[in-house]
Amino acid sequence: MNQRIGYARVSTDDQQLDLQRDALQQAGCGAIYEETASGKNAVRPELRQCQKALRAGDTLVVWRLDRLGRSLPDLVQIVTDLEQHGVQFESLTEKIETGSAAGKLIFHVFAALAEFERGLIRERTQAGLAAARARGRAGGRKPKLDDQQVREIKVLLRDPDIRVAEVARRYGVSRTTLYKHIDIVSPKT
Structure with a gap:
């Protein structure tokens, strides 16, 4: 059937x-x-x-x-x-x-x-993104840390007694995020 x-x-x-x-x-x-x-x-x-x-x-x-x-x-x-x-x-x-x-x-x-x-939609999307970038607007995810937070974290991590994991918890980010934003010479987890 x-x-x-x-x-x-x-x-x-x-x-x-x-x-x-x-x-x-x-x-x-x-x-x-x-x-x-x-x-x-x-x-x-x-x-x-x-x-x-x-x-x-x-x-x-x-x-x-x-x-x-x-x-x-x-x-x-x-x-x-x-x-x-x-x-x-x-x-x-x-x-x-x-x-x-x-x-x-x-x-x-x-x-x-x-x-x-679908090809036309993709082309229009790419053209719109390019136009936005030309006007100084960047797409994508908002950064987890702003410039002020990065400066504060750099100061905190100069202290050898402060661990990267503690700072990451305090700012609500992962250690990987800290490593991406801050040039840490010797990882202190």
């Missing part, structure tokens, strides 16, 4: 699977594999379990293409593997199903467009 099996994924813990779950249930999926994992993460245990559960004649259903693949090559590889095992693929939002030649063609066109869009 051919099954419709769903796969749903969100990238972060604060995102919800409800929308995808509802759509997959409405599409007739008897089983739905769900996980929270970044699309960039190659290790997706629920996807692996989902693939193991699929049999020839079954259909893997996702809410949207980007929920399945990390990139165009990854998405194409997954769908190709499915096809080699006699499993069809369906994406609800893009209305793509690989059960027909036309569906396969549409899948490849949409996958290419999705990859193109």
Whole structure:
């Protein structure tokens, strides 16, 4: 008996699977594999379990293409593997199903467009970061120690009786952070 099996994924813990779950249930999926994992993460245990559960004649259903693949090559590889095992693929939002030649063609066109869009987003992000740097704004994490704290720590560590670990605890940072910010000649842990 051919099954419709769903796969749903969100990238972060604060995102919800409800929308995808509802759509997959409405599409007739008897089983739905769900996980929270970044699309960039190659290790997706629920996807692996989902693939193991699929049999020839079954259909893997996702809410949207980007929920399945990390990139165009990854998405194409997954769908190709499915096809080699006699499993069809369906994406609800893009209305793509690989059960027909036309569906396969549409899948490849949409996958290419999705990859193109991600490339544009990446380019715009890089351009925005470059523009911000040109205006003197630096991105990234705020430093754990400010200049005043670094000066204070340097004075404290001149005393041979004060240990690096004590200073690190006092300032709420790790010893590694101290070593990065301060040139400590002989580590006193």
